[in-house]
Amino acid sequence: LRAATDFCRGLRLLRQEPWECLASFICSSTKQIVQIREIVRLLAARFGDPVAVPPDVTQTSAFPSVPRVAALTEAELRACKLGFRAPYLLGTARRIAEGTLDLAALRTLPTAAARERLEALPGVGRKIADCVLLFAYGRQDAFPVDVWVRRALGQLYFPRARKLTLERLHRFSARHFGPHAGYAQQYLFHYIRRNSKRGVTERGAGKEVR
DNA sequence: CTCCAGGTTATAC
DNA sequence: GTATAACATGGA
Numbered sequence: 001l002r003a004a005t006d007f008c009r010g011l012r013l014l015r016q017e018p019w020e021c022l023a024s025f026i027c028s029s030t031k032q033i034v035q036i037r038e039i040v041r042l043l044a045a046r047f048g049d050p051v052a053v054p055p056d057v058t059q060t061s062a063f064p065s066v067p068r069v070a071a072l073t074e075a076e077l078r079a080c081k082l083g084f085r086a087p088y089l090l091g092t093a094r095r096i097a098e099g100t101l102d103l104a105a106l107r108t109l110p111t112a113a114a115r116e117r118l119e120a121l122p123g124v125g126r127k128i129a130d131c132v133l134l135f136a137y138g139r140q141d142a143f144p145v146d147v148w149v150r151r152a153l154g155q156l157y158f159p160r161a162r163k164l165t166l167e168r169l170h171r172f173s174a175r176h177f178g179p180h181a182g183y184a185q186q187y188l189f190h191y192i193r194r195n196s197k198r199g200v201t202e203r204g205a206g207k208e209v210r
Numbered sequence: 211c212t213c214c215a216g217g218t219t220a221t222a223c
Numbered sequence: 224g225t226a227t228a229a230c231a232t233g234g235a
Contacts, residue, residue, distance in 0.1 A: 029217035035233070036216075083231030088218080125218050146216040165225085189216075 001177075001184055004152070004191035011186055014135050018103045019096070020063040021136035022118070025128040026089045027082060035081070042080040047072065070097035088123025095121060111139045126166065140182040143173040149185055152192035 027039045040063065047068050048061035069077075070093040077086035095101050101121065106114040111133060118129035126145075133142035145153075145166055154164055157172065177184040 025216080028215095030215055030230085031217095031232080032215045032234080078231085081232065084229085085218095085231080123218065127217060131216075144216075147214090148216065193216095 001156075001187060004156075004184075004187040007194050008187060008190045011183075011190065013138070013140070013182065013186060015138055016136045017063075018106070018132065018136040019066055022092070022103070022121075022124070022128075022132045023063070023069065023089060025131045026092060026123045027085055028128070028131075029085060029123070039081050043069075043077075046076075046080065066093055066096050069093035085123060091122035092124065107137060111141055114139070115142070126170075134182040134185070140180045141174070143170060143177070143181040143185050145169050145173075145185075146189075148189050148192050151196075152188040155192070156188075 024036065024040050028036045031039070044061040044063050047064035049065075051060060051062045052058070053060055069089065072090065074086045074090055077089055082089060096103060101117060106117060109117070114137065115129045115133060118124050118132055119126065130142040130144035133139040134144060150164065150169065153169055153172070154161065157176075158164055173181045173184070
């Protein structure tokens with residue numbers, strides 16, 4: 001982890017608004033980050049309330065509220081490039097709108113119990129639930145494992161393992177990184193992405209680390 | 211054309 | 224119980 005932290009000193013975790021965080025990550029599955037941003041931008045531009053951003057007071061749009069999304073159609077969401085995630089986001093918005101899940105109430109629950117409630121939502125599995133716990137609720141014991149983190153852990157800690165189940169990686173993170181494993185996850189994520197970006201990009205053969 | 215992207219779900223061994 | 228396929232969309 002020391003090698004990973006050297007890549008991004010001063011990194012901090014966000015404390016995002018839970019609904020926006022949850023909805024954004026439902027849109028994220030098997031999408032590239034640039035495309036996730038585009039989906040979120042389209043949702044805000046088409047269905048979000050206008051807001052003025054200081055100091056230049058640029059007019060822009062907020063992320064659409066729970067009831068606003070719950071009132072949309074699947075077709076409207078697909079038009080924002082959500083693809084097969086459209087029914088997931090719609091289903092989750094409607095469950096929250098009707099009170100089946102109270103996002104605010106999750107703050108009072110232990111991490112494991114809150115995770116269980118989140119995973120009951122359509123389109124929300126272990127990874128997305130952990131992202132919401134970490135990025136919105138500040139649960140630093142949450143350790144989201146995506147393809148990149150799995151890659152980093154495999155490379156740094158299990159160089160000759162062939163399988164590496166999610167279950168095993170979660171047990172490892174809890175034991176090895178402890179109650180702030182979420183911060184370790186962020187460093188690992190940035191580390192492995194920085195290392196693999198050069199080499200993927202054209203002309204990347206010339207090293208150029210920073 | 212094939213492979214992959216901040217995964218989840220349904221279905222098959 | 225774990226393994227595989229399907230799910231949209233776009234870029235390399």
